[in-house]
Amino acid sequence: MGIIVSMSNIDTRTATVLFFWGCPPMGALLICARKRSYMPSKDSKTPGKDDANVVKFNAKDEKQAVKEKNRPGLTVSKIVTYVILALLAIVMVFGVFPSFGSRGSSSNIEFGSYDGTPIEFSYGNYFYRQYQQQAQQNKATGDAAAYQIWRGAFESTVFQTAMSKKAGDAGIRVVDETLNKAIIDSGVYDKDGKFDIATYEKASIESKNQVKVRYEESLPVQMVVNDVTSILSAPAELDYIVQMGDTARSFEYAVFDSSAYPDDLTRQYAQANPALFTLIDISVISLADEATAQSVRASIESGSTTFEEAAKTNSRDSFAAEGGRAGTWYLYELQDNFSVPEEVNVLYSTAVGQVSQAFAAPNGYVLYRVEQAPFLADFEDSEVLADVKAYIGTRDAEVVTAYLEGKAQEFAAVAALAEDFAAAAEEAGVQTVSVEATPVNVGGSNYLAGFSYTDMGGYLNAVANDTEAMKTLYTTPVGEVSTPLAANNAFIVAKVTGESAMDTEMSDYLKLVYPYMSQSQSQQDLIQSIFTSGKLEDNFLTAFMENIMGVGASN
Template sequence: MPSDNNTNDTKDSVDSSKVVEFVQKSSKNIETDRKQKQKPGHKSSKSKKSIGWLLGVIVLVLLAIIMVLPSTFTRASSGYKVVFGTYDGIDVAYEVSPSGSGNHFANQVQGLMSQNPNAASDYNQLYQLWNSAYQNEVFFVAANALAKKAGLDKTAGMEQLVAQYIRESGYYTNDQGVFDATIYNSTPALQKSYIKKNVQEQLPTQIIISDLYTVRVSSAEKNYISDAAATVRDFEYVSFTTDSYPDALAVEYATQNPEAFSQVGISRITVADETLALSLKSQIESGTLSFEDAATANSIDGYAQNGGAAGTFRGYELSQFITQDIDRALVLSSSDGALVGPVAVSLGYALLRIDAAAQEADYSDPGVLSLIKTRIAQADPERMDAVLREEAQTFLTAASATSFVDAAEAASFDVTVVATTPVNVSDSQLMTFSLSTTDPVGFLSIAAEDSTIHKELFTAPSGTTLGPYKAGTTYIVAQTGDDAYDEDMKSYLDLFYDSPYITQQLVAQDAIGTVLASDKLQDNFMSAFFSHILGLGSSR
């Protein structure tokens, strides 16, 4: 926390008009007020609050995740800004000033990090944490723009509402959790100004958000939704996944590309400088340094702690870190114990010791066959797609000639059963259920993301066999089931929408989803996170 005597604070000096002032009561006055409030029939001398004020107070307890205040006031030697995207031309940015104060996005991240300290050492958790803060920030930027457009930041009584929020923010409370004017008045002016500035910037947005939380579903809308959700249909389908690709064709592909599927065991030493790699190779070959010691002391990859032991790799996996075809071929053709390199790798240069010379894949192994099929889908998707589409079409023809069940039994296909589901083309959470929640495997749900397919599934006559539909790399053929009206579902949803809390949550979620799917959002989160945030984390 900066001191009032810190000369660096001079440029951040604040005029008194930017600081909320509270009159300190004596302990006697406080006690008198307390007794008066406890007396039956005592009327407060405070002026009557308007409806607008009361709604404003309600705002203060809603959607706390959007309203964040700084928790530290440490200084940084220089400020920085990372732009993760834009919304309607406005930067969605993580920003810290030279004085160490963060913007709304930065304060969100800081708060989440304090709640999840382990995220700093776990890239997956760190990504999820930053992405959560980013999505909240996008919504905050969108709501803030709307609030300013509506002129809420200039609304009469806003200053009073700001003061009320500051009193209840917790920054100036004593051990009893009560606002203490002594604590407030002893706080440095810079810190008070900073808190007030954050509240002034965020409170208009909070009012916009509160509107979402006070939306009530009308009885007509409730009946419309519950009737639509109660009108349901079930389905069955068979899937043609990469595992459906014929074994004979997989073996044929692999034998035409044997190096890609052969397996080699290696250890590696990775360094940034080729000269160092050559020096280490010379020492290892002369016997003055063991490979393991060289790896432990010098390698900059994750295998250093294991003495360089990297494990086994398929030929096609070598391309993940060996950049040159000629070097990959050399690794696959070398004998046990050979020391290969230096070879160019993604992190610099590597020495590779062959621990187990490359062996041709065992094409009779089911696991190897599955791996080959997955690789075909990745490396030659057109080949995989053509075969699976043809198999699905063959099944559709057979099912149309006999029946869906007979065709599935004749081909020994597993049939996925999808429970009764309402039409929900947009997968709205207001409907509670959709194919994404009733499809146990998920392929029909993926295919039905295409609105044309979704509508066909629910409008085709009962018992119709449809497809082939593509779902990622998979093809499916589906049969429509019986239509029904689920009275229990209607009753459930009627009760569901009678709960204000639930409807408020769903309306807010839909609003956030609408903002994140808007054409106004230019999303650059992933690129900015990996190129800047991970970089900032490793250099600071």
């Protein structure tokens, strides 16, 4: 195993800006990520009730807030986007394009500035044209689409402004000959594939001016972009990357997570925190807003409809088809579906058969019906103990840290002398994960494979950016066992099972694609340098919410 070249590790901002500049990076995909929440049902503890469902209280339109599973880490940009999309979900949008009246209107919307130059939206300017272009590309409707379109136009304008300043600082000017050639080559006045003087003369003065301005703005910027992204890399740089790929190592590791915590200590923890593991059997109806929830509740209470019929007709979650039947849940699980977590206690006080009040959830409102009164879980049940261990591991990991580290150290000493690592792990009662040859890639370089590709368990990937952990993994002699490493609220002990060089086929492939990857990286670095610069004042969110969505501080 040698190197796997990642062709799609391009952030959304970079891809968007380059796409509308006409130079999409190789492998770039524009992705709008959504967070979703899943909670494992306990219907197996409800007599006569078969549960294969996964709860997602706002599932029909995929709008529920989420618990993260094993997935790539979130960037600040993504986190902000999730927050914004959640805010937009409560806004009714009747129009997302501001009214400017006549062409002579002086109405402007300022979204920030770059190096003192306002980033503003006004009739006919660059921001305005970018908005129109992106709206044509993105045919989706709704709040999320509006945000994406406006944000994309804003970022393109920031990029244009920054690069125009770089062009000005470099003394780049567009001479008439270059401008005229660019306009002719653009094909805007072509007929039958060739420039047509008659077509040009028929065009209005306004149209001609728009085309001229467009190329006067874009040509200097394109020259700067081409200069920056066409810088040649030294042959020694590629040799260094290939050399890094020649140190690929394979591993087998044992995992000491909360599942290894003793049953008696787990039972003690549960008995000390009984409320968290109190179960309740419920049915649910998930609705978009409080008014709808109150209306549905009134219909059920008046007898004009049943809870089951109301769920099938109105509910937005995955239990609608079952008449809202959701099964049995721990209190700590249900807390995640309450905007005010303490309100779960009100639900637990609701009488059996009664429809609850409408509770605010992360993205809507929920009605519950209690099917069975709350009851304490059976702490002698192995499945319950597994649930308690999972809770401790993810929400109270400090409880088990010292114990797991000690067990990992004991195992490392035994495994160092054992001929069969997997057998030693089995005897210790822990699972092992095998990882194929992977080069050292501490910085997460796009040019090299990393544990995100090869580690199906996810624990080595969790320490991929930890310099000391990676040093341990790649300096431990082949055939020997590492010291315990902390990863994902657990401890792992790894055995280095082999080391291999890059094969000729992979080496040749890397040499082929490296120039393209290098150019793509230069594009990304250029854009990131602009958006992380102290010269950028980003007031987009405030301006968007107040001027586009109509939601201000006084609303």
